[in-house]
Amino acid sequence: MLENTTIAEEPQRNSKPAWKLPGWAEPLMVMTIIFGxxxxxxxxxxxxxxxRSGVYKSALDGDDTACSSDELLDHDACNEHDAQETLSTTKHLPKIRTLLCLSVKTPNTARFKNNLHSRVLQRFPFLVEMFxxxxxxxxxxxxxxxSQKLFAGRxxxxxxxxxxxxxxxxxQHGLLSHIFSRELDIQQWFMHDHQDALTALNKVYAYIHVPGTVGFIAWYYYVAPSHSTFATVRRTMNLTNFMAFTTYVVYPCMPPRLLQKEYGFLDTVRHDDAQSVWMSGKFVNxxxxxxxxxxxxxxxxxxTLIYHSGIPRRKPEYGEVRKSIAWKVWYLVLGVGxxxxxxxxIVATANHYFLDALxxxxxxxSAFVSNKVFYVFIPLEDWFLWARAIRVEKPIASTGESFKDSSLYM
Known part of the structure; x- marks a missing residue:
């Protein structure tokens, strides 16, 4: 049985709700990050x-520092040479993908490289990440x-x-109950003597999640030592999303702040009007x-920040600029902090349980270990880009171009 968590003297939310961003501010922040x-x-x-005049370089010809999803699956490189031959009679042969020991033919989108939207992507390859x-x-x-349809009956x-x-x-009753059962104590600590700090944490929860994540993706796309490294991080986060979102469908779970008052949690989010525009609306879960x-x-x-600091690694990636001790410490502190x-x-505002974080x-x-499962979608991506309504050639990524040690390429 769940123990009675009602507290003897329920604290009152006395602090006044802090400032609230207007509805247009968060989308503006995100769009500023993206366009930047x-x-x-x-x-x-x-x-x-x-x-510029010259031969167009297809994504299939890129090295590890400038590539697209074509880096992920083997392909027949010979098929790409004809894209450079004006008089070739076999231009734009299909790509030959090797997937799970099988050879799969997919369309070669190089013929669409001069389409306007292809040229836009070639100029601004970061748009692919936003897609x-x-x-x-x-x-x-x-x-x-x-989830509502699945549990409509109950x-x-x-x-x-x-x-x-x-x-x-x-x-409360598991092996780690001495650690996991402290959410209420943490919120009560803030409620009794540190309500202003709790207001600040509400704003952190509401306003940092989406802009902070988009900002990180933009920053790491720029500074990652290789596109392969960046893509690993992106695939890991994307796969984590799909795993979490699937869980939301089959295991809907009420956050502590929405439980009945007898369990002691307070909905400080509603008091502070600390709801992100991204987490409001008709289809918000x-x-x-x-x-x-x-x-x-x-x-x-x-x-990722700890990895980027270089501290866990014996040597930097090929072409990566070595960091000073000060930068290493900075990334380490940020990566932990x-x-x-x-x-x-998430715990102090009663938006999540400790078990949610674990x-x-x-x-x-798990997503990091198995992120290459997304390779199976690469042939589908080829067909999608080939579709009549799309007709676009995927661009070469520009990841890490400004942070390479040029001396290694002399």
């Missing part, structure tokens, strides 16, 4: 309306609808509440506590 990243990572050798995240966001928006709020109480019960994507992103970002701050925020970390590690 597009400008910084643009391919300076490409022009949308007036290209992947739009798919993720669309999937998240569908979780609430799918009532999704009843099911979600039972799952939330089951987590509380597990935390408010019963998506397990796992915490807030912490999943923060954990993935923290691990950021997920710690997010963990404090499962999120497990999802991230």
């Amino acid at each position: 990243a597009m400008f910084v990572t643009r391919k300076r050798g490409n022009r949308v309306f007036k290209g 992947y995240w739009v798919i993720n966001y669309a999937f998240y928006r569908m979780t609430a609808i799918l 009532g999704i709020w009843t099911v979600a509440e039972s799952h939330g109480l089951a987590i509380l019960d597990f935390e 408010s019963l998506a506590a397990m796992p915490s994507v807030h912490f999943a992103y923060a954990f993935a970002i923290g691990c 950021y997920p710690t701050m997010i963990l404090t925020a 499962i999120a970390a497990i999802y991230v590690l």
